[in-house]
Amino acid sequence: MIFTTKAEYGVRLLVELGRQSRQPRPQPVSLKVIAESESLPLAYLERIVALLKKAELVESTRGAHGGYRLARAPEDIRMDEVVLALEGAVAPMTCFVDDSDTGRVLCNHEEDKGHGCATKLLWMRVQGGVVRALQGTTLADLVAFGEHGAAGLDGGTARPEDAPIAVPSS
């Protein structure tokens, strides 16, 4: 499993806020409303939205009739930011560490007697695929998708026809 429920719930929450944000006078939405609307545990949502706030993706107003709203327009919220805030990072393997100077990704066991870590090529490609999907999707896309149904699902998704990639018996 790639993502946990943090990402799932967090994105659902943002979509809900994104719907509200298009109204003429967008009022802040309380977590209680969202929790009931999406059938999610309120206390858990609180911790999730805290991550989004720390990343400056949402803003909050406290007190009665308070709540949350988007810090930017849905078109300007890319999903790589969101997932980074919620899940911490998208790295395919634990051996992927960041060289904090250059920002380049590299592998722990590089020095394996001459030939570098052969698996690196694979993990780089996988990560590239994930990152591209994340960067190419905005919150506005998801909000629109929620309205119009399944339209746009095939845009760059290329659902594997021959390989089910289904959940096995395990």
Added chain:
Amino acid sequence: MIFTTKAEYGVRLLVELGRQSRQPRPQPVSLKVIAESESLPLAYLERIVALLKKAELVESTRGAHGGYRLARAPEDIRMDEVVLALEGAVAPMTCFVDDSDTGRVLCNHEEDKGHGCATKLLWMRVQGGVVRALQGTTLADLVAFGEHGAAGLDGGTARPEDAPIAVPSS
């Protein structure tokens, strides 16, 4: 983190076998040799290679001078098969279940009052990216990459220039 060490060790193991398989008279390689060569725990490797054998990706000969060898040529071993055997499946979220009749992926909470689960679009795109990277890479690619160094890393990988996607403080 997307993959566990099962995938990491398993792929390393296959790469090692892939190197051997190109010799004129390919002898089976014992796990002990691989474990020492890659600095991996032998007992754990045994369990991992069992998964590969069950998926008919490797063959074994028992007894003295026994060991493992690839069941096919490295060019015919695609990484989606390998990861499926090792990790069980590649699904971005727990809510992705397989409709075992059609093989189509769908989501648990479809009926959210009219507008379908809006996050589905995102997870489909992500999964598509992963699956395409996995299907587009063969064991032969990894073996060749291990020899020639970093050549070929950019082939379709599109390393994100502006987004470090680095491991954060967490």
Added chain:
DNA sequence: GGCAACTCCGACCGCGTTGGTAGGATTGAG
């Protein structure tokens, strides 16, 4: 002022998975 509705914050906890280890049974070459 006081209450109710919110956000905020830290501690706690059961559970399943991950990453190993231990120990032995079986098989085959020399």
Added chain:
DNA sequence: CTCAATCCTACCAACGCGGTCGGAGTTGCC
């Protein structure tokens, strides 16, 4: 026979995930 290898099952510590609880701070409204 003996040694080297695969095979197989059980066991275990540590960790992260998903979630709860209780309380403290903030604000609108009567």
